[in-house]
Amino acid sequence: MKRSVWLLAGLIVGAVAVGPWQGRSEASTGPATVRITDSELAVARADIGRKGTSPGDVEVVRVRLLERGTATVIGRGELVCTFVDNRRARVCRGTYMLPKGTLVVGGSLRYRQFYNLAVVGGTGLFDNARGSVTVTRTDRRPVRNLVVFHLVG
Secondary structure (H helix, E strand, C coil): CHHHHHHHHHHHHHHHHHHHHCCCCCCCCCCEEEEEEEEEEEEEEECCCCCCCCCCCEEEEEEEEEECCCCCEEEEEEEEEEECCCCCCEEEEEEEEECCEEEEEEEEECCCCEEEEEEEEECHHHCCCCEEEEEEEEEECCEEEEEEEEECC
16 A cells, blocks of 8 residues: 555656656747848749649749848748639748758748748757748849748747
8 A cells, every 4th residue: 555655656746747848848949030032943833623723733932042132042942832712822831941950931821922921840950940931022033032030939
């Protein structure tokens, strides 16, 4: 009987000591703001189903990431979007590969000239990153965008 009481007490103490830390990571990113420029390399579309833009069509965008205000290449980005209506609404997932890690983004957008997506994670320096990214078109030919990551954690 004594043994089972001590065992139960040990389990309770162990659960209390470990409980608050479960699922938490020591790594944290932010707060930080990362400003870069991208230059579009390629856009490809897969027309699924009816001809023209329709739900299920896929758009793949590849970009070169540049140090802001220069032509120095610092990485690359990939965005894959699936259209959800017959117009412009799409759900996107993207990865930005930077020199010290990657940032993963996702969300919905209507226009690629200006949009916000959630930063849902990252690797390397950006391990456990959270926040948002705002992309704003700055040039049409060649297509260039200002990319601003607002990292909060």
